[in-house]
Amino acid sequence: MEITKFQFPTHKNDTGTLSFLEAEGHIPFPIRRVYYIYDVQGDSRRGFHAHKNLQQVLICIHGSCKILMDNGSEKQIVPLDNPAEGLLIENNIWREMYDFSPGAVLLVLASQHYDESDYIRNYEDFLTFVKENEA
């Protein structure tokens, strides 16, 4: 499975560091929604779903976490621990987020507004969806 990561421009000086990203410049889709996950308790695991039609870029802007990506035939674990780096997750990828460090904040840029009907929350349904879309 190909993993796509973006490195955002970063300005560092003696006072601190600033990274930035611009929609349609550094992100390959118009950003229609932003959300963030924080206060993740202990060794909680989140996600456990795929999307039918959604592109997202995940940025761990504080601390670290791991992202399991599964395309139905291959799995990869991607560590995120750099606030100047974004991970692209396209549709048809089962994802799980785990191993959050205390205080970690995961920022997500999404290509569509929230739509529960876009979620595939059952793994068997996900495998069926992947097969149907390959055919």
Ligand code: T46
């Ligand atoms: C994803 C991973 C990386 C909303 O009402 N609006 C929103 O924009 C979102 C993202 C969620 N919600 C509601 C839906 C649930 O009642 O917030 C609740 C928690 O959502 P969920 O259990 O889906 O959260 P995660 O952390 O498992 O997954 C989230 C995103 O939902 C998902 O699209 O790819 O982060």
